[in-house]
Amino acid sequence: MNGISRRRFIRLMGGAGAFSALNGLAWSLAGCGDTEKQSLDTGKQPQVKAKARAVIVGGGFGGASCAKYLRRFAADVQVTLIEPSRRFYTCPFSNTVLGGMNGMDYISHGYETLSERYAINVVHDTVSDIDPVAKRISLQAGNSVDYDALVLSPGIDFRWDAVEGYDESAAEMIPHAWQAGNQTQILGRQLVAMEDGGVVIIAPPGNPFRCPPGPYERASLIAHYLKTHKPRSKILMLDAKDKFSKQPLFMQGWEAVYPGMIEWVSGSDWGGIGRIDTQSRTLYSSFDKPHTADVINYIPPQMAGSIARNSGLANSDGWCPVDQRTFESNMHKDVYVIGDASVAGQMPKSGFAANSQGKVCAAGLAAKFHGIEMPDPSYVNTCYSLVAPDYGISVAAVYRLVDGEIKKVEGAGGVSPKDADAEFRRDEARYAVGWYQSITADSFT
Ligand SMILES: Cc1cc2nc3c(=O)[nH]c(=O)nc-3n(C[C@H](O)[C@H](O)[C@H](O)COP(=O)(O)OP(=O)(O)OC[C@H]3O[C@@H](n4cnc5c(N)ncnc54)[C@H](O)[C@@H]3O)c2cc1C
Structure with a gap:
């Protein structure tokens, strides 16, 4: 043309x-x-x-x-x-792989269509x-x-020097799984190998980081896996922050679907991580309180x-x-x-x-x-999160440029209602799947 x-x-x-x-x-x-x-x-x-x-x-x-x-x-x-890479593994829906709902194939996408249909010169x-x-x-x-x-x-990239005892090689034993692919598989294998009654620790970073609701969706879908296969197990979230995205909705969902299984600790309580001993799988909080677990998912700060x-x-x-x-x-x-x-x-x-x-x-x-x-451009974002395969929640926003800065348009978007019934949550879970299919089709085909 x-x-x-x-x-x-x-x-x-x-x-x-x-x-x-x-x-x-x-x-x-x-x-x-x-x-x-x-x-x-x-x-x-x-x-x-x-x-x-x-x-x-x-x-x-x-x-x-x-x-x-x-x-x-x-x-x-x-x-x-x-x-x-010849295959791109998406972080979106990688938590469904950890939850045992999908295999790695589901989150894998190639570049053939971009090269063949759009004549883009793809160089690996x-x-x-x-x-x-x-x-x-x-x-x-x-x-x-x-x-x-x-x-x-x-x-x-990760700030490998943020916490004493954790570097790139430690991620082989204590995976971050915050770039999908091999890291997702390492964490998935550790969950499968864990005994019933084990403890999983998830340690999310402070802001800003990739996918603000991601760690909490991860806790939810790992809980789904544990509830199905290892119901005596527990998840402890040691957060660097004092609040997180869609917090009331996640906590309500955890209470309803996984009562007593997920404990969240804020940064100002004793959540933040000070150091890690990889060999003994022990995290030390910033107040040097030790936490040993069977599986640790430490998500480092990013840049x-x-x-x-x-x-x-x-x-x-x-x-x-x-x-x-x-x-x-x-x-x-x-x-x-x-x-x-x-x-x-x-x-x-x-x-x-x-x-x-x-x-x-x-x-x-x-x-x-x-x-x-x-x-003048406008920009959009919707983040669906799955609390369980049939329980979805979301946040959506439209943005515009105001004085050179991208800002939310007041009144456009919002979060899912807190008092929604089971059918509403089921619908949102279906929309989440539809969103994933359409965003990956829009990006890669
Ligand atoms: C667990 C999890 C769940 C998530 N769920 C959602 C969700 O539900 N919805 C949502 O919207 N977002 C979600 N996200 C966030 C989403 O994955 C990222 O925001 C998104 O991937 C960012 O896109 P990007 O293009 O900036 O980077 P990426 O998608 O990471 O792409 C970067 C690419 O750059 C390549 N690259 C890097 N350096 C070089 C180089 N020197 N030369 C050539 N290539 C290079 C890499 O190989 C990589 O393929 C999730 C993230 C996580 C971790």
């Missing part, structure tokens, strides 16, 4: 759910070099800068969505997606270096790729993926500040950061948020490559 009409651009973005209220916006198209402005309604096709090259790093929710939608918005742009390699001046990235295999725009969606930090894109907190309208980095021109790695105002670090940001970023790039002014 050469060129893009205004109507098609708006239709595609509307279909992506990333934009709204475009009517009335004064759009203009410019030819190459921005010299000759043309009316959008003349029917003339805009001239397109020859073969603009977009390179997208990371084939998770943010990167895959951005690559796909950039091709849909601007099929004349060369899109290269760089991702080391790791980006080792970025030169923002030469606009070139280097790959571990030794070659390099030039870009006009570079989008990074590398997800998270942006290393390629972003090593390329000078992160702030002193380890996350990447961006222009929240386009996701262009505050540090380097023509480099964009989306997903968990970015500082995205009030949006949580979630797969849905990364997908939404991928679309906004793709639309901004398509507009830029075609010399079109980008309209």
Whole structure:
């Protein structure tokens, strides 16, 4: 396809759910070099800068969505997606694998459709270096790729030095399972090997971290597994925080479905972790109170993926500040950061948020490559959590840009009602499955 009409651009973005209220916006198209402005309604096709090259790093929710939608918005742009793995295991629904509801296949997705249907150049390699001046990235295999725009969606890395006694090698024995795949399997095997009557400790980190409701959904679905197979067992949550996402709903669900099985301890009681003895599987709270368990799931504090930090894109907190309208980095021109790695105002670090940001970023790039002014974006997020296979709860929000910052739109969205009946919870569980199927289809196919 050469060129893009205004109507098609708006239709595609509307279909992506990333934009709204475009009517009335004064759009203009410019030819190459921005010299000759043309009316959008003349029917003339805009001239397109020859073969603009977009390179997208990371084939998770943010990167895959951005690559796909950039091709849909601007099929004349060369899109290269760089991702080391041939299969992507999603963190969303990885807790259902731990709960014995699904196998690993259920959360595994490939890149064949992105490459075959959308003609995205998918390269299975790791980006080792970025030169923002030469606009070139280097790959571990030794070659390099030039870009006009570079989008990074590398997800998270862990702060391995946050707690004494825990490092990357310790994660083989005390898995975090906060990146899905091998880590999910290690934790799953430990749960299966545990005797009935055993103790599982889950230790969630302080904010900000990937998927705020994730640890509590994990406790719920591990409880589902234990209730089914090892009903005398217990789960102890040693939290670094004093409150957590959807807390009243989770606690109500635990009381109703798993009475007495899950104990949650806040950071200011004795929840926070001071050190870990991997060999004896003992966590010491910040007050040095020891807790020994049969299975420990310690989730370390997090920061942006290393390629972003090593390329000078992160702030002193380890996350990447961006222009929240386009996701262009505050540090380097023509480099964009989306997903968990970015500082995205009030949006949580979630797969849905990364997908939404991928679309906004793709639309901004398509507009830029075609010399079109980008309209004001809106962004969305819904997080479903399963308390049990037939018991779902959710939180949803719509966001807009206010004074350069992504902020929640008051009155749009909200959490599931606390007084809902069993049928409502069952419906939300069904919607959760539907959400997973549609977000993975939207991102990877
Ligand atoms: C247990 C759990 C449950 C969750 N449940 C939900 C849920 O129900 N709903 C929801 O919306 N979100 C959920 N999330 C959050 C969601 O997984 C993340 O927010 C989402 O994956 C972020 O997308 P991303 O693109 O930023 O990073 P990722 O999806 O992690 O993708 C990053 C990709 O970048 C690649 N990469 C990294 N460095 C390089 C490099 N140097 N070169 C090339 N590639 C590189 C990695 O291989 C990876 O594939 C959950 C998370 C967890 C842990």
